[in-house]
Amino acid sequence: xxxxxxxxxxxxxxxxxxxxxxxxxxxxxxxxxxxxxxxxxxxxxxxxxxxxxxxxxxxxxxxxxxxxxxxxxxxxxxxxxxxxxxxxxxxxxxxxxxxxxxxxxxxxxxx
Amino acid sequence: xxxxxxxxxxxxxxxxxxxxxxxxxxxxxxxxxxxxxxxxxxxxxxxxxxxxxxxxxxxxxxxxxxxxxxxxxxxxxxxxxxxxxxxxxxxxxxxxxxxxxxxxxxxxxxxxxxx
Numbered sequence: 001x002x003x004x005x006x007x008x009x010x011x012x013x014x015x016x017x018x019x020x021x022x023x024x025x026x027x028x029x030x031x032x033x034x035x036x037x038x039x040x041x042x043x044x045x046x047x048x049x050x051x052x053x054x055x056x057x058x059x060x061x062x063x064x065x066x067x068x069x070x071x072x073x074x075x076x077x078x079x080x081x082x083x084x085x086x087x088x089x090x091x092x093x094x095x096x097x098x099x100x101x102x103x104x105x106x107x108x109x110x111x
Numbered sequence: 112x113x114x115x116x117x118x119x120x121x122x123x124x125x126x127x128x129x130x131x132x133x134x135x136x137x138x139x140x141x142x143x144x145x146x147x148x149x150x151x152x153x154x155x156x157x158x159x160x161x162x163x164x165x166x167x168x169x170x171x172x173x174x175x176x177x178x179x180x181x182x183x184x185x186x187x188x189x190x191x192x193x194x195x196x197x198x199x200x201x202x203x204x205x206x207x208x209x210x211x212x213x214x215x216x217x218x219x220x221x222x223x224x225x226x
Binding site for chain 2: 030031042043044045048088090092096097098099100101102103104
């Protein structure tokens, strides 16, 4: 069963704009992770945010975590064509340390 | 450093056969996890190994098995293949004790087609 649900399922924006994707989950977590997958580079780990953290940055990526709302968001600033990919959130519970994946958001950056 | 490698990259089998997939982690990584990705079910965790021991197992039937060798290389085996086993099988490795609490590095995957 999928713990995380991404929203929206698909997103199409112009190059240079910001893209925001959201992830909601159901049970308490140890950490939440964001991944990118495209045909060129496969599945790539972007950011891991632990349950006691609220925000993390990596280059043009910003991830927030709100454990009270059981939700996370991934912001990509100044998008580029190379950001076109599917983005997945995955949660890890303390109870079993298994990665439970969402269905993903398909992001298309138009030149 | 070489990345995670998986062999073979593509495989076609028929129902009832068995298959073995191989994964070589990044040098120095001792944790390896396997995932199945299908259009219908998405990404699902199969199992995780550390130092030749299975530390965690997902909700898959016993036809799915795996092992890890002393050099951290891992194999997964699927016996009595079913059409629904057609999927992209991904392997990931990490430096820490658990792949799920550490940065994971994924291989390109093995695309298995069951006819």
